[in-house]
Amino acid sequence: MRQIIEDLPGSKIREVANAALGRSDVLAFWFGESDETTPDFIREAAVRSLAEGETFYSHNLGLPELREAIARYTSSLHRPVSAARIAVTSSGVNALMLAMQALVGPGDEVVAVVPVWPNLTAQPAILGARVTRLALRAEGGAWRLDLDALRKAVTPQTRVLIVNSPNNPTGWTFTRAEHEAVLTHCRTTGTWIVADEVYERIYFGGAQGICAPSFLDFAEPDDRLLVVHSFSKSFLMTGWRLGWIVSPRALEAGFAKLIEFNTSCAPVFVQRAGIAAMARSEAFVPGLAQRLRLCRDALLPRLAALPSVTVAEPDGGLYVFFRVQGQADSLALAKRLVAEAGLGLAPGAAFGSEGEGWLRWCFASRDPERLVEGAERLAAFLRL
Amino acid sequence: MRQIIEDLPGSKIREVANAALGRSDVLAFWFGESDETTPDFIREAAVRSLAEGETFYSHNLGLPELREAIARYTSSLHRPVSAARIAVTSSGVNALMLAMQALVGPGDEVVAVVPVWPNLTAQPAILGARVTRLALRAEGGAWRLDLDALRKAVTPQTRVLIVNSPNNPTGWTFTRAEHEAVLTHCRTTGTWIVADEVYERIYFGGAQGICAPSFLDFAEPDDRLLVVHSFSKSFLMTGWRLGWIVSPRALEAGFAKLIEFNTSCAPVFVQRAGIAAMARSEAFVPGLAQRLRLCRDALLPRLAALPSVTVAEPDGGLYVFFRVQGQADSLALAKRLVAEAGLGLAPGAAFGSEGEGWLRWCFASRDPERLVEGAERLAAFLRL
Numbered sequence: 003m004r005q006i007i008e009d010l011p012g013s014k015i016r017e018v019a020n021a022a023l024g025r026s027d028v029l030a031f032w033f034g035e036s037d038e039t040t041p042d043f044i045r046e047a048a049v050r051s052l053a054e055g056e057t058f059y060s061h062n063l064g065l066p067e068l069r070e071a072i073a074r075y076t077s078s079l080h081r082p083v084s085a086a087r088i089a090v091t092s093s094g095v096n097a098l099m100l101a102m103q104a105l106v107g108p109g110d111e112v113v114a115v116v117p118v119w120p121n122l123t124a125q126p127a128i129l130g131a132r133v134t135r136l137a138l139r140a141e142g143g144a145w146r147l148d149l150d151a152l153r154k155a156v157t158p159q160t161r162v163l164i165v166n167s168p169n170n171p172t173g174w175t176f177t178r179a180e181h182e183a184v185l186t187h188c189r190t191t192g193t194w195i196v197a198d199e200v201y202e203r204i205y206f207g208g209a210q211g212i213c214a215p216s217f218l219d220f221a222e223p224d225d226r227l228l229v230v231h232s233f234s235k236s237f238l239m240t241g242w243r244l245g246w247i248v249s250p251r252a253l254e255a256g257f258a259k260l261i262e263f264n265t266s267c268a269p270v271f272v273q274r275a276g277i278a279a280m281a282r283s284e285a286f287v288p289g290l291a292q293r294l295r296l297c298r299d300a301l302l303p304r305l306a307a308l309p310s311v312t313v314a315e316p317d318g319g320l321y322v323f324f325r326v327q328g329q330a331d332s333l334a335l336a337k338r339l340v341a342e343a344g345l346g347l348a349p350g351a352a353f354g355s356e357g358e359g360w361l362r363w364c365f366a367s368r369d370p371e372r373l374v375e376g377a378e379r380l381a382a383f384l385r386l
Numbered sequence: 387m388r389q390i391i392e393d394l395p396g397s398k399i400r401e402v403a404n405a406a407l408g409r410s411d412v413l414a415f416w417f418g419e420s421d422e423t424t425p426d427f428i429r430e431a432a433v434r435s436l437a438e439g440e441t442f443y444s445h446n447l448g449l450p451e452l453r454e455a456i457a458r459y460t461s462s463l464h465r466p467v468s469a470a471r472i473a474v475t476s477s478g479v480n481a482l483m484l485a486m487q488a489l490v491g492p493g494d495e496v497v498a499v500v501p502v503w504p505n506l507t508a509q510p511a512i513l514g515a516r517v518t519r520l521a522l523r524a525e526g527g528a529w530r531l532d533l534d535a536l537r538k539a540v541t542p543q544t545r546v547l548i549v550n551s552p553n554n555p556t557g558w559t560f561t562r563a564e565h566e567a568v569l570t571h572c573r574t575t576g577t578w579i580v581a582d583e584v585y586e587r588i589y590f591g592g593a594q595g596i597c598a599p600s601f602l603d604f605a606e607p608d609d610r611l612l613v614v615h616s617f618s619k620s621f622l623m624t625g626w627r628l629g630w631i632v633s634p635r636a637l638e639a640g641f642a643k644l645i646e647f648n649t650s651c652a653p654v655f656v657q658r659a660g661i662a663a664m665a666r667s668e669a670f671v672p673g674l675a676q677r678l679r680l681c682r683d684a685l686l687p688r689l690a691a692l693p694s695v696t697v698a699e700p701d702g703g704l705y706v707f708f709r710v711q712g713q714a715d716s717l718a719l720a721k722r723l724v725a726e727a728g729l730g731l732a733p734g735a736a737f738g739s740e741g742e743g744w745l746r747w748c749f750a751s752r753d754p755e756r757l758v759e760g761a762e763r764l765a766a767f768l769r770l
Contacts (some may be wrong), residue, residue, distance in 0.1 A: 003488050003489075003636075003637050003640035004488065004489065004490075004491050005486075007487070007488060007490065007640050007643060007644060008640060010643055010647075012639065012642070013646065014645060029574055033443060035442060038443050039439035040439075040441035045436045045437075045441070048436060048655075049433050049436055051436075052429045052432060052433055053429075055423035055424075055431075056625065057423050057424035057429070057622070057623065057624070057625040057626065058419060058622050058624055058625045059417060059419055059454075059625055060625065084455065090479075092627065092649050093649050093650060094556050095646075095647065095648070095649060096476075096648060096649045097598055097645065100437050103388075103391070103512055104387050104388065104391060105387075105388065106388075107388050107390065107492075107514060108491075108492035108493075108514045110490075121646065121647050124626065124643075124647045125647055128487055128644070128647060129513070129514075130491060130492045130513075130514060223464055223607055238441070239441065240441070240442055240443050240652055241441040241442045241443055241444065241651075241653050241655075242441065242653055243476065243651070243652070243653050252387075253387050256387035256391050256392060257394065258396070259391060259396060260391060260512070262397065262479075263394075263479065263483065263505050263508045263509055263512060264479070264480060264483050264648070265476050265477050265479060265480045265649065266477060266479050266627070267625075267627070268627070269625050269626055269627050269656065270625055271432075271625075272653065305450055348539070386651075
């Protein structure tokens with residue numbers, strides 16, 4: 003195993019989850035997924051496809067029907083996008099890896115806005131790039147982007163800027179003005195933007211309604227921009243491993259090759275499920291987002307009421323990110339919470355040193371009562 | 387898109403297939419898959435899993451049950467292998483990409499035995515390695531490994547030797563003596579072997595019966611050896627994207643990380659299909675191999691009888707690789723065969739310059755009569 007792989011930290015979230023192995027009494031909120039099963043109408047599409055015998059190799063870039071459906075969906079939310087700009091991938095993380103392979107080679111400079119899901123910074127490292135971390139800044143419980151710091155960090159030597167908004171774990175979400183400022187700057191430096199926007203439909207902001215601000219609202223079709231998406235969060239399809247990339251048209255042939263060399267294609271029966279999801283997206287996704295808002299609202303005031311907790315309302319995403327006074331070691335705290343309170347949270351350190359001292363709570367749940375029970379366990383633990 | 391990606395050749399097989407778009411009269415034998423649907427008992431396992439709601443994230447390295455089943459399967463064919471040495475991957479090609487990421491970095495030297503499926507040489511190129519091609523040698527229609535040339539090509543500077551046996555496209559298959567010579571040499575140079583053995587069960591040799599010789603027959607558990615496998619060929623599961631890697635135990639944690647950063651996991655319902663396949667492997671695979679032998683035997687004598695054709699019996703795999711006298715440009719010939727004979731074959735040049743002048747015919751078919759009809763079309767074309 004190459005040293006660079008050995009040096010990548012293992013998942014601290016899994017380390018906490020492993021500490022709970024064999025215990026059925028732990029309320030787990032550590033992973034970024036709901037406990038709700040994929041809707042029937044999506045599963046049924048896959049079952050029909052299997053029954054019809056769709057078990058063969060398929061197009062590298064995805065079924066034309068699915069690419070068209072994703073293009074229509076994207077165009078309905080943002081500026082118009084053609085199917086030629088859509089590449090179907092074997093999950094969102096796979097889409098990110100393909101984006102990195104397309105852009106990043108040995109010695110390239112990459113800037114990542116952090117704290118962030120660790121996969122985003124591990125991928126360029128695997129490909130031999132140098133990753134500079136640009137920290138969001140916590141003000142009370144809320145996180146903010148320092149645009150001046152970003153303009154200083156992203157130079158003509160910067161090959162790629164990686165940014166995830168709505169952000170996992172902090173909930174920070176780009177404003178339109180910040181978006182425009184970042185794109186304007188990256189145009190001057192010639193820097194590619196890889197934007198992980200998988201949480202765009204889980205957005206609690208007012209004016210935009212049911213979709214977070216996106217680079218795709220205003221970027222030109224040939225801007226140096228790759229937007230990465232997934233069916234996982236908006237359609238309760240975490241286990242299906244289906245995602246997509248929106249790219250400039252000129253990259254279509256390159257992504258076909260990269261997909262061939264990475265996974266060749268997504269299973270057709272999984273893509274049929276994606277087509278079914280797209281066909282009923284507006285009947286399903288806003289309702290899910292509304293239920294997730296209720297989850298957030300069940301949890302947030304209970305955390306905010308705890309005197310030692312610092313927390314703010316997330317703009318989007320599935321997570322509440324908070325800190326507990328006097329608790330600097332988030333991994334140790336998360337393990338104690340499992341052992342002593344039966345509460346499973348993700349340690350902020352899993353998202354980089356910038357998240358140290360914080361905890362991430364995934365509030366996606368079928369039953370908001372689970373969140374209430376979890377908050378009570380935390381309260382009892384803190385009163386110990 | 388990075389220049390190195392732009393420079394990778396697109397698939398010449400797809401180029402031929404694209405030339406047939408919109409034509410329903412072409413008998414296609416260009417892709418490496420059967421026209422037979424995945425068996426019912428395998429599809430049913432996936433359907434059951436979906437009905438039970440197994441739509442969530444799963445273990446990076448695969449369900450423990452599947453890893454155990456693959457370990458038992460491997461141990462029944464070769465030397466004993468523990469489940470800790472098995473990593474479940476999102477297809478065979480994904481397994482190969484993970485193997486390359488584990489071993490190969492910028493500037494590393496890689497030797498690949500060719501002609502070969504082009505993905506095997508594209509992957510290290512994407513990662514910045516230098517790839518040296520070591521050619522099998524054609525003697526009449528048969529291909530042979532030059533062991534002396536291999537010993538010269540693989541030096542202490544060689545990080546990885548890539549070898550695919552039974553070989554796609556030539557049908558060449560390692561003998562046990564060759565296997566041992568190669569491993570012995572690589573031990574002295576400290577070179578890792580990445581062995582693509584996905585066709586091991588499609589083997590027509592006598593003594594070994596229903597499994598081709600494998601490095602796993604005699605290698606030590608901690609040899610520098612990664613063996614890559616797939617459910618695609620042995621179980622008619624091309625479209626499912628499920629494979630695995632057999633590695634030394636010490637690489638387990640590293641592969642868990644790499645899988646996390648590439649696709650995170652294979653879908654659970656796809657893994658359930660894999661478990662079902664493994665449970666009935668010996669009731670299914672030998673029968674499939676026998677039917678494929680009948681396919682080969684339907685095709686081969688008909689090709690051999692054509693005066694301008696040079697061909698030999700493949701030792702294993704799904705392909706007959708042959709050349710036509712006076713036809714040096716395999717891509718042009720393959721396109722003419724589509725246009726003028728309604729016959730779809732893969733051009734040898736798709737597998738590197740060493741395959742130029744040859745054609746690959748995938749003989750995996752439900753109905754051997756399709757092969758007979760195809761051979762008649764070729765015969766008619768050559769008599770033109």
